[in-house]
Amino acid sequence: MGLEAKLSHDGFITTKLDAIIAWSRKNSVWPMPMGISCCAIEMMAAGDPKYDIARFGSEVMRFTPRQCDLMIVAGTVTYKMAHVVRKIYDQMPDPKWVIAMGACTSSGGMYRSYNVVQGIDQFLPVDIYSAGCPPRPDNLLYALMQIQEKIGKTKAREFQDKPLPDLPVIQNK
Ligand code: SF4
Numbered sequence: 001m002g003l004e005a006k007l008s009h010d011g012f013i014t015t016k017l018d019a020i021i022a023w024s025r026k027n028s029v030w031p032m033p034m035g036i037s038c039c040a041i042e043m044m045a046a047g048d049p050k051y052d053i054a055r056f057g058s059e060v061m062r063f064t065p066r067q068c069d070l071m072i073v074a075g076t077v078t079y080k081m082a083h084v085v086r087k088i089y090d091q092m093p094d095p096k097w098v099i100a101m102g103a104c105t106s107s108g109g110m111y112r113s114y115n116v117v118q119g120i121d122q123f124l125p126v127d128i129y130s131a132g133c134p135p136r137p138d139n140l141l142y143a144l145m146q147i148q149e150k151i152g153k154t155k156a157r158e159f160q161d162k163p164l165p166d167l168p169v170i171q172n173k
Helices: 003-010 017-026 039-045 079-091 103-107 137-152
Strands: 031-035 070-074 097-101 128-130
Touching: 017 137, 031 039, 031 079, 039 070, 039 097, 039 137, 070 079, 070 137, 097 103, 097 137, 128 137
Parallel strands: 031 070, 070 097, 097 128
Antiparallel strands: none
């Protein structure tokens, strides 16, 4: 029986606290837009009326980490910048999630260079990788839907105690 039919038939619904909290969390994911280079343009496009990230409850992009629970890292992360990204991640309250958007963020992309981190999973617990150079906005939306699916399976009191790797250091050769 659908929700509407159940309500009109019984006048009430029952659920679990875990389920209602997970449902609320997954439909109000607030992104921290960590736009570092070209991928950020596509991330911004995801918020325009055509792609309309608001459909997923994620239109509230915040520029203060304390109000965010999803970090979208979009762009080429240098070793110097990695410390800034990690610091902002650390300032976000738990529970929190991470999308690595694009080839550079996920693996260094075309930059096989001494100064570029070859994947942000060296210093952040990445939940979803979004492929492309750059990924299209709808690809980012798909990543968001995957995050929502993940959040939907969490327990209310589950503490996101993910072990964090050490910060990367520049490999001088
Ligand atoms: S993946 Fe491509 S578009 Fe994205 S930051 Fe790297 S070079 Fe730019």
